[in-house]
Amino acid sequence: MFSRGKYADSGNGREMGSKRQRLPDSNLSYYGASMGSSYAYNTSSYAYMSQPPPFPVVRLRGLPFDCLESDVADFLHGLDIVDVLFVHKGGRFSGEAFCVLGYPLQVDLALQRNRQNMGRRYVEVFRSKRHEYYQAVAAEVSEMSGGSGGSPRRSVPRARSYDDGKDAAEHTGVLRLRGLPYSAGKDDVLDFFKDFGLSEDSVHIVVNSEGRPTGEAFVEFANAADSKAAMVKDRMTLGSRYIELFPSSAEELDEAVSRVR
Template identity: 30%
Template sequence: MSSSAEGAPAAALNDASVVKQPESSLPALISPSKQQQGPAARRDSANDSRVLKLKGLPYTTSEQQVLDFFVGYNVNEVAFVYEPDGRPSGLAFAEFATREEALQALSKNGEYLGDRYVRLLHVPKQEMEEQVRLGTLAIPGAQAKMRQKIMRGMMQVMPHGYAPAATPAAPMAVIGTDSKTIKIRGLPFRATPLDIFNFFENYAVIAESLQLGVDALGRPSGEAWLTFSSSDEALRAVRERNRHYLGNRYLELSLT
């Protein structure tokens, strides 16, 4: 009898060791904001979304090509995602008129656009907005229109050694002061469009004119071209910002 009496506390202890915490106490351990950010909350957000994420796009894809890919569906907006060096990433977002259309458009998952098949994912709109906030497209405040134009693929990437077709480079001896476009040399290789716009934040630039140079391997060449609202504004930028630093490198500016 003594042995059974002695074993009773041990059995009680073992039982207590496997008792789970009441579910009612769990919210005290996890804040409501954290609960909302869990997988279930993200699924709910995606279920209500009108946005599809496109993966595997050809790097030269235009907005019109995406619209043609979704012919028969009402697409409100197409937004492209760029790498930090300004090159296309092959990712884009398409926002449809309704959630139902977005879900129907998923039937095109795996179809080809050009020579590449496209993967489609139904994602929360917040994912698209997060790309804008965190990516190279994060141009706040007064730069919002610039951001929208860049998102629509209006920024160009130029091969090394080529000047923009609209503003061909002329010999230095004959360059006048009536040009609205400047050539930028010495950019850090990791410089983003946002970095360049911030460098010229006190000047009136034409955002969609920004053209980044790349070498034969598609890597940043450290060159860019940017057009200003007037020749006077371009000249002022050259005079005031030439040889100023962006990051740890100074930039050489010249009219083209």
């Protein structure tokens, strides 16, 4: 099971140091546990050789400028994605991202996607290292907080019209959440919206066909006025992740839930 301190200096990885901004250890623990005996087998060879496993991260380059985490997940379909970190320069998305995977051997599988297409653009996939990833995290946190020391908020790589569209969207009392920590449960979402008096039955965590959280959820509010008021929480943080909110509908909620039945 992954935990802090699991990765130490080696040819491809370094010791995991202080807690990073967006990747709680619980996420790594979740994926390590979910892979069970398969993960234990894959890491046993490192233990046998008395060498720590490399930190499982790749760098993507050439991403579309409206790329989202879900697009990266589709591009790396079949791999366990623990975190996606988009790289910004001067407040603009650079077309690069780091992707932390569930375990080291998946890095080789990700590299097989090199120069495959995402939409109309081909994406380059490179092997990366722990310190490069954490340097990017530090740079992103600094840029998001603007040096003010406040709660970091990532600049979303979309045009202004994207936000205008959310502001103009009709509210039906349902919001879709994106960017949830994979370890987040209903209690975490209820705490995020603690001012709205929600119940557990109003929170729906979306999972994939294997029962793993996708990082999305739907929340049903008492009325459209409450869901519109809750949009003030858009891009605020839950744990160490910023959360995006989108006006949704009962139909979209039903469709998301029915996909895994």
